Amino acid sequence: MTEISPKLVHTLSLIMVLTSFAAVEARNLRHATVAYLCQALLICGLLAVYSIENTALLYWAVTALVTKAVLVPAFLWRSTEGVPNESRSLIGFGTSSIVAILVLALMYVFTHAHARFFVQSGTYQAATPSTLLSIAETNLAVAFTVFVLGLYAILTRRDAIKTVIGLCLLENGVHLSLVSLAPTIRETALAGISTEVVVTVWLLLYIIGGIRDKFGTTDTSKLSELHW
Template sequence: MTESFIINNLAGMLVVTSILLILVKRLATSIIVFSLQSAILVMIFFVIAYFMDAHELYCWAITSIVTKVILVPSILYLAFHKIKESNASYKATPIPIIILLAAIILLVCYFVVAPVKLPLTQTLKPVLAVSLALFFIGLMCIISQRNIVKQIFGYCLMENGSHLTLSLLAFRVPELVEIGVTTDAIFAVIIMSYFAKRIYRDLRTLDANKLNVLKG
């Protein structure tokens, strides 16, 4: 009962930080929010590892601290902190609509996972719903945001959701697999950041809507 209460509440914080990540305007604030969300994800890993005696998850959690809490935010900051263009300059989806869509996604995901048999415990169904919802909230971020950097954060949200799902359904996978799954985010973010900087250098904008003309 104790572990499910802790994990379910931490999962609720993941939803809140996901919505904040979409809504905040400044890049530095977005990076802080993502780092905070990743830290919450790591805490869930540690709680599951402790209560379920899943020592493999300790390695996953430590790797996530290095990659998701430290390296990925640092890469994004170093890549874009000199770019003055703010997400506030774009026509954003209204805040009530973002919150409403996130709530609908969470509700639908809860009903989708209801029949699933968790290897942990039935009391963690809300966490599984959150893990699935994070994936689709990240997809919503990619679709609704015109800023390319925000779209990178959308990908990071999708990945956090995928990692949470894997930690719930396959928390005893070998450490090497866990490390590989966690570190792939670094390479993906590096590649996307490189192309985003090239786009900004050539077009002086991060507006994805302006990338509709191919030049040979």
């Protein structure tokens, strides 16, 4: 049985930050989709790496490959057909980059200072190898950043497609933290698989398609007619 390489994990997770930033910031929705696809592949890879520790995670990795890396990008691709560019965002690129860097830095400091609290208050008992612990510290920082970037996308991007992408980012952040905090128990895989948002994405995109047909736009700020 081989050990998990912390370097590999760190690399993969740090690239995740980049991909999520790209997915949030790309004006072209198809580019954003591609960025998201990259991130999905990365998290699949991470899961695969963790399955060294816990074979059950392999099932999750395979499921994630199908849902995150195939189905969700495919849905996004189909629904962005013919409308490559997103509507103008509320906050520009410069601010976004500052926010992303700040969040990452803050989270890094925070997790490395207080990770033990999170880790030990969970199911993750003292028996956990110290390598996993150190991996978890960085991963948590990354997961939080991805999560916040997803939230940031939802809140600041007007385009509904971007909202969906933001939702997927949220999911990825949560999944990353989940797998980092409790890689050794089998139930983690179950929890991960059962929280896949693929159906939600499909539904959202279906509704967005309907909205586009009805209103000719997916700009959420122009949808106030929907309220009663």
